[in-house]
Amino acid sequence: MTKDFLVQQIREKKSYLCVGLDTDLTLIPKHLQHLPNAIVTFNKAIIDATKDYCVSYKINTAFYESLGIKGWEAMEETLHYIPNTHFKIADAKRGDIGNTSLRYAKTFFETLPFDAVTVAPYMGEDSIRPFLEYENKFTIVLGLTSNKGANDFELLKTGDTFLYEKVLSTVATWGTPNNLMFVAGATQASEFKNIRSIIPDYFMLIPGVGFQGGSLSEVSKNAMNKEVGILVNASRAIIYAGSNDLYAEDAKLIAMEYQTEMSSYLV
C-alpha cells in the first residue's frame, strides 16, 4: 500500500482507527472457545463488524506464535481475510543484524503479505535497512512506547536529548514518509507536540488509546499533520467490548464511537 492510498482511505472513512487483533483464546466469548478454528472465527467476525470504521488492522504476532503452528495458521488466515483497502500491520517488534533482518523483512513482506511491520531500533541502521528496501511497504520503528518501561532507556538523556528523540531524528534520515513510520506511545500526550516537531512528515502509529489509557482528543490535537499522519490503535477496548453472542455487535459499536470522535477531529 502507498501512503497516498492510506491517506485517501482515512479521508474517505473519516477515521484513522487501527484495530488491534490481540486475540487470546481465553478472552474470546465462551461459546466460541471450543471451536477448532475459534481464533479465526472470532477475528473474521470482528473484521466484518469493524471494517467500515477503521482503516487498518494490527496483528500482534505474539498472541499467534504462542500457540505454535496452529497460531501461525490462524495469523495467515486472518491476514488473508483483511480487505486490501486496509493497512495490515504485523506488530512483531523484530530487529537483528542485517543478514537476519533481511529474513524478517521477507517473513512479513513476502511470505506474509503485510503492509507494515514494527521494528525495534536498539541494534541500529543495518538492523532496519533491509525492511526499508521494500517498495510500498512500511517499517514502523519504535520511538516512544506507552509502557512504564519506557522510562528505563527510551527516556534516558543522551546529551541534550532523550534517547527516543535521538532514535526519531536518526532513523528519520534512513527512510522517507513513503516507507517509514514511528511508534509513539499515547500515555505521554504532552510529548506529542515535541515528537511531531522532530518528525513533521512521518506517520505515527499510536498505541495505548483504550485500556492502556491516553486521550484521543489530546493525541489527535497534538500529533496530526497535514496528511493526518496518525493511526490510533485500540485492541482490547474494541475486540473484547462484548463477551456473549453479541460480541461482534459490541465491537462494532465501540469502533463506531472511535470513528465518530475521530471524524470530529478531521478537518
Added chain:
Amino acid sequence: MTKDFLVQQIREKKSYLCVGLDTDLTLIPKHLQHLPNAIVTFNKAIIDATKDYCVSYKINTAFYESLGIKGWEAMEETLHYIPNTHFKIADAKRGDIGNTSLRYAKTFFETLPFDAVTVAPYMGEDSIRPFLEYENKFTIVLGLTSNKGANDFELLKTGDTFLYEKVLSTVATWGTPNNLMFVAGATQASEFKNIRSIIPDYFMLIPGVGFQGGSLSEVSKNAMNKEVGILVNASRAIIYAGSNDLYAEDAKLIAMEYQTEMSSYLV
C-alpha cells in the same frame, strides 16, 4: 536447564561453543535442496556431527519464520532433535509491553521447549520481566551487539556511560545469573574487560566469532569468569564449512577446531 548443569557440561566437554543453526535453503548443499524436508535433514546431520564439540545450539528464528508454517515446523522438529544435554537458545530478539512479552515467553519456554531466548531491551523492565518469571529458563538480553549499527544507539553516551553499559547495569538488577544472560558482541574485544566488570557473574552469549570477525583468544581471555561465563557462537563458519556430500564431516572438523582451541583456554 540450570546454570550449574550448563557449567558442568562446559567443564566436561572442555567447550563453550554454541552452534548457530542459521539454516538457509539456498546455502545448504545442492544435493539436499530438493528434499521435502531439506532444512531438517541438514540440521540433523549438523547436530549429529557437532554435538560432541559444543554445549549449545542457537536457532535463529528469522531463518525459519521467513519460510512460513513449513519453517516453523522445521524449527520445531530441529529443536526436538537437539539433545537435552545441550542448551537450546531461540535467537528471536523479542520484546514488547508486558502483556505481550508474556506471550513471547510462553512461545519459547512452553509451546517450544527452548532453554533461553534473546530479548531486546529498548522497551524496558516490563518488557523483560515476563521472561524472567520462568524457573530454569534464561533471558538473554542484548547488551552490545557485533554489528556496525551498534554505533548508532548502543554506543551513545548517556551521562558518563554508554547506553549499552547502562542497559547491562540496569537489567542486571532485574534478574540473577540463574535466569539472565547478556549478548556481548565479539567485534569489540577491547570492550570485554569493561563488560565483565559491569556484569561479573552473568553469562555472556558472544556472537560474531567466525564470519563476523572477532578473535576467540581475546574474547576468552577478557570475558571469562570463574564459572567460565561465556558461550561463544559460530554459525556460518561451522554449518557451511563444506558444500558437498561431506558437509557434515566438514562442519565437525571446524567444530572440533573451536573445541580444541577452547580447551586450551579452560583451566
